[in-house]
Amino acid sequence: MFDWNQFSVWFYLLFLLTAIPVGFMIVLEKRSPYKTAAWIMLLILIPILGVLFYLIFGQEYRKRKMFSIRGLKTLKSLRINSSKQLRDFENSPYNQETKAHENIIRLLLSNSNALLTSGNQLEILKDGKATFEAIFEAIEKAKHHVHLEYYIFAEDNIGNQLTDLLIKKRKQGVEVRIIVDDVGSWSLKKSFFRRLRANNIEIYPFMEVRFPRLTSRVNYRNHRKIIVIDGKTGFIGGINIADRYIRGLKKLGPWRDTHLKIVGDAATSLQIIFTADWYFVSGKKLEDKSYLPVFSEAPGTPVQICAGGPDYDWEGIAQAFFASIVNARKKVFLVTPYLMPPPALLLALKTAALSNVDVRIIIPEKSDARVSQWGSYSYVEELLEAGVKFYFYKKGFIHSKYMVVDDCLATIGTSNFDFRSFETNFETNAFVYSRDFSSQLEKHFLEDQSNSQNIILSQWRKRGWFFKLRESLAHIISPMY
CATH class of the missing domain: 3.30.870.10 (Endonuclease Chain A)
Structure with missing residues (x-):
């Protein structure tokens, strides 16, 4: 016969040993009251499962510097440049449109070292078809390198087309480096990685989620969608590498998305983000001028590229x-x-x-x-x-x-x-x-x-x-x- 009294004793003992200490940890993290209250409520309602859920999904690593990648020389240089630009902004040649948002520019310089670039030509890409046509065309013209960083890279029709093109460019002597998020691109088979590496393409997953490391990594995902070609052309926006961004989904219908093509100095800013992430996943530094050309400061549309994530002190x-x-x-x-x-x-x-x-x-x-x-x-x-x-x-x-x-x-x-x-x-x-x-x-x-x-x-x-x-x-x- 089941002994409910004994069960209650063990249950409350587990509660005291798990939920209460974790509750104190959450309070000491000094999060927003809304997040703190939500986690405490979960611990009270389902104490044991709540603890597991917190350990997997809830820990706050921004303040613990788990993702510190600031040892990179490029990032040190960027901080110096951003400080100088912050001081010199009053005397900068930017137009009144830019001056009107001086507070935003200064904020991004201060909180994320986002340099203001001027030599840019921009093109808004309003759907998957236009985006992939522009991406394929730009990669075809690559002379030195192609860098890709994506949350989702699918082995479907568009993914295989892009893979074939990247292998073709590598055979032409173009360097190709790829970062894929381990969770977002979980469906990628080992054969996909083997094929690329066999063709001298470097590819790394971002923060592999494998037990027991799962508890510290699963909740922090690389949602960036970046392409940089020869340090001069860049792409950024909402479109991942998958057929759904062209064909849509049966239950939802057509897929409406927005992407941005950048030609100019802001592509170098995207490159700086990629090089930092590349160092994080591979331990390899990309500091040559062929990857990071000097800003031209030519006429063009003013752009700041802002990166956000647990690797920064501020949101x-x-x-x-x-x-x-x-x-x-x-x-x-x-x-x-x-x-x-x-x-x-x-x-x-x-x-x-x-x-x-x-x-x-x-x-x-x-x-x-x-x-x-x-x-x-x-x-x-x-x-x-x-x-x-x-x-x-x-x-x-x-x-x-x-x-x-x-x-x-x-x-x-x-x-x-x-x-x-x-x-x-x-x-x-x-x-x-x-x-x-x-x-x-x-x-x-x-x-x-x-x-x-x-x-x-x-x-x-x-x-x-x-x-x-x-x-x-x-x-x-x-x-x-």
Whole structure:
């Protein structure tokens, strides 16, 4: 016969030995009250499983410097250059469009060493077809090296086409280096790595997740999508290497995404991020001028490339979003597939809308991540109440990650507007200071808006209790994503 009294004794003993010490650890980490409360609640409700969940997904490594890669000579040089640029900004030759956002530029220089580059020509790529055509064309022209860093690299039609092209270029003498996230590209077979290495292509997984190392690595993923060709041409945005970005998904329909092609000095900034990550995964340094050409400072569109992740002291991308929104005077047009903002960014959006700034947000009506969709929906009502205009994209699934602020500030990158991207993942965004570029990106936003349903507060409040319940549950756990 089962002895419930003995079971209770052992259960509470385990609780005392596990959940309570872990609870103290969480409190001592001094996270936001929202994240702390969410983890403590989980420990109380399911103490044993909650401890395991925290050990795998919840530990905070930013302050512990687990990912320190600042020994690189290139990063030391970058810090020196960024400090000098910060001092010299007042006397810089940049135009009034750039000067108007001096506070954002200074912030990114301070929190992430993001140098302001001027010699850039930019092209917005509005879908997978246009993006892969531009990528393949640029790689075909490569003379010295091709560097790729991706969250997802699939062995499907487009992935195999790209692999064949990279092998072809390697045989022509072009150096090829690839970083793939170990979790995002988990489906890659060992034969894929063997084939590339047999053709003298260097490829490394980012933070392999293998037991027992799983507990310290699984939650920190490289979500960057970077290509750098010959140090002069770069690509950044939301599109990974997979067929879905061209063909869409059966349950969701067409895949709407946004990518950015950069020719100029900002490609060198992307290269600096790649070289740091390359050093992290391989222990090899890429410091030759053929990889890192000197900035030309030629005429062109001003761009700052900001990297974010546990390897930085500050949440640089989140801070730049916050400063951009709270300083907006006319409009904030935001597109994100997942909307789970940290409290400060949620307050920034509401404050801007209440200040009579035209704040519009587009999120997908259908999502590839069910719980994330419910979490996104949980923020809709309070943002509508503040005057934010909401649009649910209906023409398939929108995976774009971009924002336009006022007349001459815009950002495109890999970061979603959620806790994970801002606080946990390794991300990269391009911040662009140009009236013409912002105008182009705004046209894409208005086209996306035309393919979306405007959400009305009075109608949204009428949804059923079941929908509200699951959204509330997703909202509670969203800080732990």
